[in-house]
Amino acid sequence: MTIYAFASALIRCGFFFSCATALVILTELLLLEKTGREGPASPIGARLSTLLRYDAGRAVILFSAAVLTTASAILLLAFVTCDFVVEYVAQYSDLTLPLFYRITAFWAGQAGSMLFWALAVSLGGAAFAMSKTYRSLSLRTRQWFCLLFTSVMAFFHMLLSVWVNPFVLLDFTPADGMGLNPLLQDPGMIFHPPLLLLGYGGFALPACLALAQNLGTRTGIQAGGDEDKAVQAAIRPIVLVSWSLLSTGIILGAWWAYMELGWGGYWAWDPVENASLLPWFAATAYLHTSVIERRRGKLRRVNIFLLCLITVCAFFATYLVRSGVVQSLHAFGDSGIGAPLLAFALLFLFIAAVAPLACARNGETLDEVTSREGLLMMASWLLLAVGAIILIATLWPVILNGLRGISLYLPALLSAKIPQTPMGLEASFYNRTCLPLLALLSVLLLFCPGRVWKDKPGRVAFLHPRILYAVLALAGIGAICLWAAGIRHPVALLAAACSIAGIFGIILHFAAKPSRLAEKSFLAAHVTHLGLLMVILGVAFSGPYQQKYTLELGRGQVGAAGRYRVTVNELYEGESRIGADGRPGYRFLEAELLISSDKGARVGKLSPQRRFYAKFERQSYAEAATIFSPGEEIYAVLLGVDEESQTASLAVNVNPLVNWLWFGGALMCIFPLVLLRRRARLPDDIAQTARPPAE
Amino acid sequence: MRKKSGKRLYLAALLLFLSGVGYLVISGISENSVYFLNVSEALALPAEKLQAARLFGTVGEEGIARLENRPGVRFQLEDKENTSRTLWVEYEGPVPDTFKAGAEVIVEGRLEPQSSFRAQTLMTKCPSKYRKENRS
Numbered sequence: 001m002t003i004y005a006f007a008s009a010l011i012r013c014g015f016f017f018s019c020a021t022a023l024v025i026l027t028e029l030l031l032l033e034k035t036g037r038e039g040p041a042s043p044i045g046a047r048l049s050t051l052l053r054y055d056a057g058r059a060v061i062l063f064s065a066a067v068l069t070t071a072s073a074i075l076l077l078a079f080v081t082c083d084f085v086v087e088y089v090a091q092y093s094d095l096t097l098p099l100f101y102r103i104t105a106f107w108a109g110q111a112g113s114m115l116f117w118a119l120a121v122s123l124g125g126a127a128f129a130m131s132k133t134y135r136s137l138s139l140r141t142r143q144w145f146c147l148l149f150t151s152v153m154a155f156f157h158m159l160l161s162v163w164v165n166p167f168v169l170l171d172f173t174p175a176d177g178m179g180l181n182p183l184l185q186d187p188g189m190i191f192h193p194p195l196l197l198l199g200y201g202g203f204a205l206p207a208c209l210a211l212a213q214n215l216g217t218r219t220g221i222q223a224g225g226d227e228d229k230a231v232q233a234a235i236r237p238i239v240l241v242s243w244s245l246l247s248t249g250i251i252l253g254a255w256w257a258y259m260e261l262g263w264g265g266y267w268a269w270d271p272v273e274n275a276s277l278l279p280w281f282a283a284t285a286y287l288h289t290s291v292i293e294r295r296r297g298k299l300r301r302v303n304i305f306l307l308c309l310i311t312v313c314a315f316f317a318t319y320l321v322r323s324g325v326v327q328s329l330h331a332f333g334d335s336g337i338g339a340p341l342l343a344f345a346l347l348f349l350f351i352a353a354v355a356p357l358a359c360a361r362n363g364e365t366l367d368e369v370t371s372r373e374g375l376l377m378m379a380s381w382l383l384l385a386v387g388a389i390i391l392i393a394t395l396w397p398v399i400l401n402g403l404r405g406i407s408l409y410l411p412a413l414l415s416a417k418i419p420q421t422p423m424g425l426e427a428s429f430y431n432r433t434c435l436p437l438l439a440l441l442s443v444l445l446l447f448c449p450g451r452v453w454k455d456k457p458g459r460v461a462f463l464h465p466r467i468l469y470a471v472l473a474l475a476g477i478g479a480i481c482l483w484a485a486g487i488r489h490p491v492a493l494l495a496a497a498c499s500i501a502g503i504f505g506i507i508l509h510f511a512a513k514p515s516r517l518a519e520k521s522f523l524a525a526h527v528t529h530l531g532l533l534m535v536i537l538g539v540a541f542s543g544p545y546q547q548k549y550t551l552e553l554g555r556g557q558v559g560a561a562g563r564y565r566v567t568v569n570e571l572y573e574g575e576s577r578i579g580a581d582g583r584p585g586y587r588f589l590e591a592e593l594l595i596s597s598d599k600g601a602r603v604g605k606l607s608p609q610r611r612f613y614a615k616f617e618r619q620s621y622a623e624a625a626t627i628f629s630p631g632e633e634i635y636a637v638l639l640g641v642d643e644e645s646q647t648a649s650l651a652v653n654v655n656p657l658v659n660w661l662w663f664g665g666a667l668m669c670i671f672p673l674v675l676l677r678r679r680a681r682l683p684d685d686i687a688q689t690a691r692p693p694a695e
Numbered sequence: 696m697r698k699k700s701g702k703r704l705y706l707a708a709l710l711l712f713l714s715g716v717g718y719l720v721i722s723g724i725s726e727n728s729v730y731f732l733n734v735s736e737a738l739a740l741p742a743e744k745l746q747a748a749r750l751f752g753t754v755g756e757e758g759i760a761r762l763e764n765r766p767g768v769r770f771q772l773e774d775k776e777n778t779s780r781t782l783w784v785e786y787e788g789p790v791p792d793t794f795k796a797g798a799e800v801i802v803e804g805r806l807e808p809q810s811s812f813r814a815q816t817l818m819t820k821c822p823s824k825y826r827k828e829n830r831s
Contacts, residue, residue: 327751369704385716397731422731429727433719550766621792639766639789649766651789
């Protein structure tokens, strides 16, 4: 038996044990439910209880983590030692690949990414099962948690042993592998998939925990009770870290598309990109509604549902990407993984929708729409609406297809409107529906930083009313100035004016009371919002006001790109070698371009390349070059060089404010993490901020 | 009493919001819908219907020609299942790196009267699995 067969067997064992344990716990819980008391109702029940007293669920969670860690280590070893008898290793690496990329090839394909996702979830679960919080939970909650979590793990083990087993062996050992896709040999792409997967995986544990607590204490959770505090304190940091990872993954993906794919944009609204946004919008909405619960003890059931919805979205996103249900730019082979993913997502959605209903209502109704609670609520609506629009639009061809199938049963008025040929929505649909809603978010952010929790009787309270007036005035003046400067696109105008005013507003709030920089919740929330406003500003300009030029230039020739002059200084040909032994990595063509303004002032030098990789000779790959600027960034791609006439064809784009997107995005990814260290101070914090409930 | 009016206000706000979103979506669907078609489905339609369409297919082996004096390419788009059904596509603009015979591509544009499809965008699918070149 080879080491790989051993790994496969381990994963199957993991499936068997997880399933068995989940069934045992379920039986026990149902028996408890029937007799209504803790303790054995029958001889079988007695035996089961003895089993559970040793906490079988926890043991299986730990076992499953150990199994997946071992399997991952074996796969990694296969990559490091170039053992091409493993089909997965042969497909995604070769002998010339540097060690670093051989390691990262782990998640280059479907089976490896699934293993990585499962590993992340199981390690999180194991860490939690070993924690003090876990031991402090009541028996019921612990049982429900183990039931839910081992079911999730059983599902992962099943996927890995039936549909996407990374340890499938070839019946011969190839001399060399097929190599890693050159597009993936880039730092942006190396870290984009695992960050996304960690982000997807990170929400599974909080969802199981919140559901378990909910199901374990059906009579209504004692808000502020010991267990509740412990659970909330455990959920929050995990959610924050996962949100950061997910955001980083998405932004890194956009940045990679911009720098590496060479098509000049960063977001194409392709189903694959849209899929990653679904969990992000659900998670961001949850972050906002959960603040209301933490501060005011309201919306418990909504929060449990949203928390589960994130995980549902993560599985559904993977289903969208991997099943081929919608035509996408990314052609992942369909390995039959689609149906089980969809079934699991739907099952989880059902549990998420039904379980909170079993929980007793607690908490008051919300304050007025204009209160801080109202603002948070509206932000969540906006975020969920954008997510829903993206979901419907991405699935539109499928929805129409389904409607056509049942059109006989629909009223004639409706069925007449269904087109008989397949139709879908183009990218401009997303721009006209989602961007106005995101612009509305920037409007909300004008009011957000100064809004206090509770109004004084008879008047709306802001921390610094003067700052609010200044910000609103600035938004108006900004809009007029931008209009005068030629920004006429209404959504871009609204978004730009509000984000500029909003950025100033946040800075003014910090300036008015610098000690707020030490208040972690204020700092984290508002710097993250600052980042979002910068992203909105970047999109408002770089989207509608991008300028694109294609040029054909020989050595020394000058072309025009808007208000810039492009001169081809030199054309090079070269070869890059990798490793100490100097193996050829790739050949390249390079154009050295001098950029100057139309008045002749030098702006900078650009050296876009076209690369030819040894294993992929029939295709060439663009390496875009940019002149970094906080204002207009010049972006050039070498499309090709004509051998005879020695002319280069170039795509030169002028992207206004595109770097605000990356910088703002970085702020958004980093600053939520500031909140992590607040956990220890939480009880005091609640005592300070909790006010008597609304009358 | 106060609480009740608060709840009503939320409902009113939600209705207003949903109707705004609904308007955006419905107007978007009516204006930004395009045909999503395979080559054989496109050939079955009358030309005047194909004023805005997104076609899916593979690049045919024969007849690939770069445009002269400007970036762009002219090629035959084959149906993925039935490779004998093809459609000439002319695309002007930067050709993606991964464009080659046999590649799966997506084109967006409209059918011209002389029955060649004029594409504004040409996208190649990026496969997650890369086959060794000498295999194909």
